[in-house]
Amino acid sequence: MIIFPIAKINLGLNVVERRPDGYHNLETVFFPVALQDALEVTVMDELFPSDFDCDLKVSNFKIEGDERKNLVVKAYNLLKQDFPNMPRVHAHLYKAIPTQAGMGGGSSDCSAMLVLLNRMFGLGLTEQQLIEYAARLGADCAFFVLNTPAYAEGIGERLTPIDVNLKGYWLAVVRPQIPVPTKEAFSLITPSRPEKNCRDVVMQPVSTWRQYLKNDFEKSVFALHPEIGAIKQHFYDMGADYAAMSGSGSAVFGIFSHKPSLESEFDGMFKQTLKL
Secondary structure, eight states: OEEOOEEEEEEEEEEEEEOTTSOEEEEEEEEEEEEEOEEEEEEOOTTOOOSSSEEEEEESSOOOSOGGGSHHHHHHHHHHHHOTTOOOEEEEEEOOSOSSSSSOHHHHHHHHHHHHHHHHTTOOOOHHHHHHHHHHHOTTTTHHHHOSOEEEETTTTEEEEOOOOOTTOEEEEEEOSOOOOHHHHHHTOOOOOOSSOHHHHTTSOGGGHHHHOOBTTHHHHHHHOHHHHHHHHHHHHTTOSEEEEOTTSSOEEEEESSOOOOTTSSTTSEEEEEEO
């Protein structure tokens, strides 16, 4: 069985306060975009020699670290605790969503794994139960169970549906070869509340977003990596209605009322245009 995990962008991202547990409370709007990985799962033969119940292979983009500790494997192991009779599986993850980009690729992959296993093995889990499992895997994982625009609070796990309509616009995404570790990005943030809540700003015309829709990570990340900030400015020079870094970076997106041409731009970087 195969499923296609999608990416997200953040329409505004405000770090509003530090929590007693060391995490931070956020306010952001998650918006799904049709940049997709592919995740295929097959049942492992009973005689296949493996020390692991979920054997994962990743292709196209390299992911650093032990594949056995990938969130896709963690998703399988989480369900296996409650459904011990679930068969062993082979999983093949084809990566098209760039990694360490702030686009939620890893979170989307593991949430898709939960949804796929539920369908494949008839586990009978409801959407709410899947959301609860996903939230145990990561702060923004729950969003990818439903893949619909949502206003997020807390550490990203408290979701409220929001009607953001970008139909007719084009999205350009560029990810330079610069990883931005999330832990490092948070360490440079001074929490504060924005002048206007992103939930309210995104209900206004896109042409008004530039003034009020902010990503709090940009100030510190752009200071460390000016070339990331230069991508955002270049999008505006190309006529973007709105541009921002997604999440804690390093991907930058631009929203255009016309189809932007990236063919001669951003050499050596991941780049993609999508119709919204």
